[in-house]
């Protein structure tokens with residue numbers, strides 16, 4: 001009998017805690033993280049800081065809150081910040097960069113490739129303000145990998161040029177590294193190599209790494225001290241957070257396994273191309289497909305038992321640890337049979 005359960009490629013956020021992770025959560029040593037720091041939270045934050053190459057890190061309930069805290073601490077009301085076109089902070093955080101952090105967004109074009117702005121553009125757009133009546137540009141917000149561009153990776157030398165352009169222009173740098181783990185695996189470098197020249201970084205535990213909830217926002221000791229206060233202000237202080245941090249610690253052991261998701265994304269893209277789809281060549285775990293009618297295609301995929309989402313006017317498939325290589329084969333079989 002064939003298994004007809006839908007194959008869920010909507011996002012790597014659909015991953016569920018497996019037995020090992022659930023057991024770690026159940027056994028977690030806990031305290032009161034708001035009162036005096038939960039021990040498992042502390043362990044997770046130290047581990048995350050070490051991996052990200054920062055002196056400190058703070059667990060936060062979501063990537064959106066991690067980015068928001070960083071932007072609130074970097075920006076004064078009315079400060080302009082630069083971010084690549086289509087980035088999460090510009091389009092998928094409900095305007096909190098402006099509403100709550102007071103920033104004036106200025107998008108950077110993808111002149112270096114999908115999702116990748118150039119250092120020249122950073123210099124040019126940072127230095128627009130001359131004269132007392134102009135905006136202050138104070139922050140560059142990078143995104144690696146870039147989600148809406150299709151999980152694209154900023155190569156190390158480009159990252160260094162972008163960070164140098166920001167520094168020369170007097171900008172601070174925040175990295176939205178929701179999938180920085182994927183970027184590190186794709187480039188074959190430690191995550192810390194991707195935060196060089198960056199003041200703060202946000203990284204998700206709840207995507208490809210499979211934790212049910214949580215992100216970290218990391219930077220200097222001073223930044224994290226203030227970030228803890230802002231997290232509390234936003235309602236993100238949790239009590240026996242060790243239960244969640246335990247899942248995060250298991251998640252951080254699974255960075256290398258992301259290579260399998262990347263392999264599966266390549267197989268999915270190759271299979272779709274073979275049956276005539278127009279697809280991007282994935283660098284990580286995201287495949288974008290250009291189709292004439294996104295809504296219709298998504299409906300037909302759904303009927304065929306393959307789930308995806310619309311992204312950037314295309315269909316987005318995301319591979320993750322809860323879909324196997326066999327599931328990818330089966331998804332391709334269903335798409336081919338249904339002649340989508």
Ligand SMILES: *Cc1c(COP(=O)(O)O)cnc(C)c1O
Nearest residue numbers: 062063064065088143147176178
């Ligand atoms: C998912 C994501 C976030 C936000 O994470 P949530 O935990 O969903 O709030 C931020 N940036 C990027 C690039 C993302 O893909």
